[in-house]
Amino acid sequence: MSNNSVHHAVDTLREKVHEYRAKAEHSIHELPSMEEVESEATGRTASALRVAERTPDAAYLGAMAGAMGLSLLLLGRRNKALALFVGLWPVTILNMAMLLKNRRPSRELQQMTPVSADAGGPLLAE
Numbered sequence: 690m691s692n693n694s695v696h697h698a699v700d701t702l703r704e705k706v707h708e709y710r711a712k713a714e715h716s717i718h719e720l721p722s723m724e725e726v727e728s729e730a731t732g733r734t735a736s737a738l739r740v741a742e743r744t745p746d747a748a749y750l751g752a753m754a755g756a757m758g759l760s761l762l763l764l765g766r767r768n769k770a771l772a773l774f775v776g777l778w779p780v781t782i783l784n785m786a787m788l789l790k791n792r793r794p795s796r797e798l799q800q801m802t803p804v805s806a807d808a809g810g811p812l813l814a815e
Contacts, residue, residue, distance in 0.1 A: 742789050749786035753779040 763772035
């Protein structure tokens with residue numbers, strides 16, 4: 690290989706490196722900011738929580754019963770490992786339902802709470 694060919698190959702490599710570096714820098718500038726990503730994630734989380742909070746209690750009880758039934762079915766089919774795995778789901782579903790129940794005001798409690806004449810709203814029990 691001649692000296693001229695080596696210089697040409699090096700120049701070609703330098704051009705490619707410069708081209709790829711420029712593309713990478715351009716791509717980096719197109720990425721969303723951290724604030725935009727956090728805002729979108731917060732919005733999605735809040736939306737998912739609102740949907741879960743509006744889910745009726747009977748749906749959680751049904752999901753728990755279904756998971757227990759599926760676990761028993763898997764156990765009957767001699768698939769013990771999967772039956773144990775599915776058997777843990779009701780505990781998780783129950784914990785999620787309890788968390789969401791604590792996050793939202795109880796409809797039953799709101800209906801039973803007496804109204805104060807001077808405050809114009811329900812009395813808060815401590």
